[in-house]
Amino acid sequence: MDPDATKALREEFAATLGGGSPSPWRTAFAAVPRHVFVPEFYGQDVRGEWYRVTQADDAYLETVYSDTALMTRLDAHGVPTSSSSEPGLMLTMLDALDAEPGATVFELGTGTGYNAALLAHRLGAENVTSVDVDPDLVALADRRLRESGTAPFVTTADGALGYPPRAPYTRFIATAALRSVPRALMEQAADDAVIVAPIGFGVIRAAVTAPGHAEGRFLATPALFMPVRLPPGSGPDLAAVRERPPESTSLPVTDVLGGRWTFPLSLALPGYNAVAWRADDGGASGVSGMCLWTEDGSTVLAHADGHVRQAGPRRLWDTVEEVASLFPGGRPAREDFGITVTPTAQRFWYGTPQGASWPLPTE
Ligand SMILES: C[S@@+](CC[C@H](N)C(=O)[O-])C[C@H]1O[C@@H](n2cnc3c(N)ncnc32)[C@H](O)[C@@H]1O
Incomplete structure (x- = not known):
């Protein structure tokens, strides 16, 4: 041409x-x-x-x-x-x-x-x-x-x-x-x-x-790039998570899936995966539960009735609750977040470098 x-x-x-x-x-x-x-x-x-x-x-x-x-x-x-x-x-x-x-x-x-x-x-x-x-x-x-x-x-x-x-x-x-x-x-x-x-x-x-x-x-712009190619990680550890005792959460499970905290969660839980399902007893949105996991095998099962089970090296739902409590209205602006890189560690923060912050994984 x-x-x-x-x-x-x-x-x-x-x-x-x-x-x-x-x-x-x-x-x-x-x-x-x-x-x-x-x-x-x-x-x-x-x-x-x-x-x-x-x-x-x-x-x-x-x-x-x-x-x-x-x-x-x-x-x-x-x-x-x-x-x-x-x-x-x-x-x-x-x-x-x-x-x-x-x-x-x-x-x-x-x-x-x-x-x-x-x-x-x-x-x-x-x-x-x-x-x-x-x-x-x-x-x-x-x-x-x-x-x-x-x-x-x-x-x-x-x-x-x-x-x-x-x-x-x-x-x-x-x-x-x-x-x-x-x-x-x-x-x-x-x-x-x-x-x-x-x-x-x-x-x-x-x-x-x-x-x-x-x-x-x-930057203010949303962006969904394909991830750098990484060796395949683990899937969810469903056998282990089903054995865990249920804990209560006051966080509406459907809100987590609705995208209110998607951006800060993409930083706080790098590479997380999530699936949701519906059952007859689903809430207003029809979603009755979700599974969230990261490649190290950390897994959480959350039910719309307010019960969660967590297994694996990290307690993922604790991070979800922490992020949600910082941004009760949800959807915080991307440009209010920043990153600090040092030779030994990296973290992302909210507001100012002295604000709430989470570590980023370094190789
Ligand atoms: C969105 S595409 C790049 C678009 C490109 N800049 C263009 O103008 O067409 C992302 C690319 O990153 C590459 N990629 C993934 N992991 C990488 C890595 N670790 N090092 C270098 N390239 C990588 C993929 O093979 C893919 O071609």
């Missing part, structure tokens, strides 16, 4: 992204042909079945030049492992990076190579280093970057380890969700480095304040 044929479409797309507020990145979005990096993607029908969308499909171009995340790779179980992120969110993250031409950027998560191309367009291809764990994706991205006339450095690597041969970096951008800021990135940071990365269901923007130290807040 001829990039010139899509110029007008791209310019309109770039002008309206993120509500059209001023951004030095609009020129890059207008110039870089997203369709070169996403020549096909997967759509999902109402039954959750994936189908392939290619350049031959009528809706292809319109979808590629819209503010839509596009799934580009699925694993054997149909679980997406790579995507081209929502362009509006990419713009917000690039703006937060506060990078001027000449900044040296490390990107964790090359994916299609589209973000690397945007970075290269504005900052200079020689200043961009982008890594992905998936060698097939890296090979494709490298080819498409060259096809679009640019050549940032892309390679296969675990982004949590950074890429020492090209360090130090003045800017870091992660496009896969992290649990905390990887120590290697801190070690490869220049004095005044800035880190923009999804953590939990939000995006942090942290500035390096001294070697090994960084501090910053979450």
